[in-house]
Amino acid sequence: MKKIFYTALYFCSVLFMSSCIGDLDQYPHEDETSSTIYTSAANYKAVLGKIYAAMVTTGQEKSGDPDLSSNSGQDYMRCFFNLQECGTDEVASTWLSGDNVTGLTYLSWDANDPWVSDMYYRIYYNIALCNEFLRNATDEKIAQFTGQEQTEIRTYRAEARFMRALFYYHALDLFHNIPFVTENDPQVGYLPPRYTATQIFSYIESELNAIVNENDSDNRLLSAGECPYGRASLGAAYTLQAKLYLNANVYTGQEKYTECITACKNVIAQGYSLESNYAKLFNADNHLRTNEIIFTLPVDATNTVSWGSSTYIVCGAVSNTSETQKPEDYGVKSGWGMFRVRGEIPALFTGNENTDQRYMFFTTGQSQYLEKIDDQTNGYFVEKWTNLTDAGETASNTADGGVNTDYPLFRLADVYLMMAEAFVRGGTGTTASTVVGYINELQQRAYGGDSNNKTEYDITLPFLINERARELYWEGHRRTDLIRFGKFTSGKSEDLWQWKGGSKDGAGVNDRYNIYPIPATELTANPNLYNENY
Known part of the structure; x- marks a missing residue:
């Protein structure tokens, strides 16, 4: 497809x-x-x-x-x-x-x-x-x-x-x-x-408003249900609006949290739902996850060959020196050994390593923290992205054509987290119970039940910056998040x-x-x- x-x-x-x-x-x-x-x-x-x-x-x-x-x-x-x-x-x-x-x-x-x-x-x-x-x-x-x-x-x-x-x-x-x-x-x-950041912000805002509010249906994006795979739908435009508004204070000095909540609600109204298996969002069959993935960048070893993008992430996260980490376990011909994760991210899962399905790190023979940043035995390898199909089979010859794993640029989990953050920061247009419900959908997927469900009082800014890391690590969000929270x-x-x-x-x-x-x-x-x- x-x-x-x-x-x-x-x-x-x-x-x-x-x-x-x-x-x-x-x-x-x-x-x-x-x-x-x-x-x-x-x-x-x-x-x-x-x-x-x-x-x-x-x-x-x-x-x-x-x-x-x-x-x-x-x-x-x-x-x-x-x-x-x-x-x-x-x-x-x-x-x-x-x-x-x-x-x-x-x-x-x-x-x-x-x-x-x-x-x-x-x-x-x-x-x-x-x-x-x-x-x-x-x-x-x-x-x-x-x-x-x-x-x-x-x-x-x-x-x-x-x-x-x-x-x-x-x-x-x-x-x-x-x-x-x-x-x-x-x-x-x-x-x-x-152009200043404020001028660019205003331009992007006006363009997105024009696209999503176009009265003539012939001049607007297709809805999520109508849009062919790999192309931008109304859901993608609303998601980009949400991102723009969530970070408005960084770009312009003006808060737009209520506008962010409105955009998130518009995304959700497109009918998306969470994928039950977190790992399947990042495997070679992730083109089947259009229930959660809002906008994706297709990559395959025949028609859209890429040595960067998801190929870079999948192959780069497999060691080329380890005697215990096997490339075939990730659907690749050989590891590139490009990068690992620093120890602070696995530490966010402390006490829940065996229960949170998002804890996807190769630890055998690896130290969690880094005596040397460029030593492959220092830091865990990330197992989140693979070139395996749902059946566990290798999807392509990565040495010849790269991976078959698409890059999910926007997905519903991020929208839930943006909506929660905008609400905690003072945005209006939703309720605490609604936000708690969305956060607990993420918790229930991660933990396979309600053992880690949150209340309104648990959903604070410190919780949200850490939860964004647990949910979205290695998807290209972290720098922007850290800047918004004043931590970068x-x-x-x-x-x-x-x-x-x-x-x-x-x-x-x-x-x-x-x-x-x-x-x-x-x-x-x-x-x-x-x-x-x-």
Whole structure:
């Protein structure tokens, strides 16, 4: 099912010339594309496929034809995972210098960090794809097609707007004050202005409101029940709204917790439900979990080959030196030994290791805490992600085509936790009993019954930041969560983890590390941009 839409990637990849983003030309070259691509409704679908697939691939993977000649070769989600996880208590990287993650790991990066640069250019390449699609998807441009085709393209147009909002959200969250460009701006020789975080927030908010409130059903996203697998539904848009509003105080200094609760309620109204088996959300058959997974990034070893994204996580979490951890137990041909978890995360399960099904760590021969951060015997390996089917069979040859495990970007459990946090922080529009009910759904799945059920008085902010770690570790949320709770750069004893700030016992760092810097190459190319505190 997931393979049908994403085969468009291979058709579409050859339609775009490789683009060097490290200069003023931040767009795919349209001189050869607009007149040849946008000639059929099928081609619009192919370009939309490229927009989605650009989150998990680097270009024409098998032929080695990358999208970005200035990029170091990393895909969007590999960059995103590293920027969201490496500097937190959730990841202990093995190859600090070899994988260029020393700066990320020790919260000591600068404007020349290769991972920061790769993430920035991946985001703006993807924004450029969306802008180019939207420039060619106006009612005037699609008037040549049949009525049914025009209806389909208008839905694609809403999806492209959503994807652009998602990319801008990631740019906002990671970089805050960023260049802003849409389909309405000039395509050549244009220097995008620097928008503040508040301006970017307002833009994303207005785009999402326009998408979900569109009166003409032909111009809005499909509902969760109608939306084909791997594409963005109304549920995805509402989830992104919730994330934007939950973090509004970080971005703008204004609280939007009531708006977050409204967005969460809209997600839940789409009819999602929790998957009963937590592990099945992260295996090679997780495309079957559309009851809980709201928005996913399909990956498979035939049509959407990725050496980053979920392949990076699955293979990277298996040791390449252990004599007791077996790669075949996770459906991989060999372990990459890229990273483990720091000891503070398993400690959040203390006393419940044998009862909480989310405790998924390989501990044999491993110390929980880290004498050395780059020693593979220090820190537990995470067993949460696998390339195994529901039947326990290997889903693909990971040495040849990567994994078949999709990347669940949004899921219902996160929505429940966001709603609870917004309520505890003072948001209105729901009740304590409703919030307790959602939290206890998570507890009952984790513990197989009501033994760990919570009351209203248990659901505090300290509980929620820890519960988010227990539920969502290694899914790309931790940095954003720690910043929202004021813990990411803090030197308070309760906010430290091993090797934070480059110190074995942990140390606070400058608050500038709550925001990544615009790459130095981009500052040279666009004098409208500058970094504060770097």
